[in-house]
Amino acid sequence: MKCPFCNHEETPVLDTRLSEDGSSIRRRRRCENCDKRFTTYERIELTLPVIVKKNGSRTEFDAAKLRGSLMLALRKRPVSAEAIDVAIQSIQEKLLQSGAREVMSGQIGELVMRELKRLDKIAYIRFASVYKSFEDVTEFQDAIAEVGQERKASKKRES
Incomplete structure (x- = not known):
């Protein structure tokens, strides 16, 4: 090496x-x-599935692009590089386990949102606002309320 x-x-x-x-x-x-x-x-x-974009075009899965999206959402947030690596690995494993030869780009977005929600709630809101194309403040409020409700539910389970 x-x-x-x-x-x-x-x-x-x-x-x-x-x-x-x-x-x-x-x-x-x-x-x-x-x-x-x-x-x-x-x-x-292993060979990851081909990504089918919204416009119907196809592209190879690109872990560097996935990392870039995560890094952008996590910019200036207290999340370690190792945690990001684990999230990327988790997404790739889910894609491999699906056994699909092609995956819609929306499925990748959903996997990214799930990992971001686990890693950092602020990064999740950032990513969701772009991914879901929030049009107004109420959509931000709804996303924040959703994260807040999940947090309350997890605290109740811990007690």
Whole structure:
């Protein structure tokens, strides 16, 4: 594995761990040339379904685009990069488990909203406002009320 900092080819593994869900292996490496450390992940590569957009066009699933959408919604929010990785992995697993060869883009949006609601309520509202094309303030209020009701319900279950 080449070092991402200096391109040196000798980067021995310092530590190897299995992810919590057992679907990937995390390797901590150190470059013998520049002495910097970095993390690599080893996971099974499977073919994800093709995404069918609203206009009927088709495109390959792009995890980088998914990450960009999540990062935009989570901008300046206290959510770790590891939590974002877990959310992306969860979405990809759901797509693979569906067994579908094609998935409507709306299904991806719903999966993203579910993960954002779990990660950060503010990011969820941000994403939902764009995804659902909120037209006025009452739609924001409805979304906020929905999140508030779920929060109250989860607190009652905890008590």
